[in-house]
Amino acid sequence: xxxxxxxxxxxxxxxxxxxxxxxxxxxxxxxxxxxxxxxxxxxxxxxxxxxxxxxxxxxxxxxx
Numbered sequence: 001x002x003x004x005x006x007x008x009x010x011x012x013x014x015x016x017x018x019x020x021x022x023x024x025x026x027x028x029x030x031x032x033x034x035x036x037x038x039x040x041x042x043x044x045x046x047x048x049x050x051x052x053x054x055x056x057x058x059x060x061x062x063x064x
Contacts, residue, residue: 005021005025007030007031007036009032013032013036013039014038014042015042015043016036017039017040017043017044019040019044019049022040037049
C-alpha cells in the first residue's frame with residue numbers, strides 16, 4: 001500500500017514489499033531509493049525485486 005511509505009523521510013521503506021511502488025518512485029525521481037531497494041531485498045524474492053528487463057539492460061549499458 002503506497003500510503004505506508006514515506007519517500008520524503010525514508011521512514012518504513014525498509015519494509016517495502018511492492019516492486020511496482022519502487023518502480024513508480026524511481027520514475028518520479030523520489031528520494032531514498034537505495035533504502036527502499038534494500039527493503040525489497042529483505043521482503044521479496046530476487047525474481048520479484050529484479051528490475052524489468054528493459055531497465056536492467058539500460059543499467060548494464062551505463063556501467064560500461
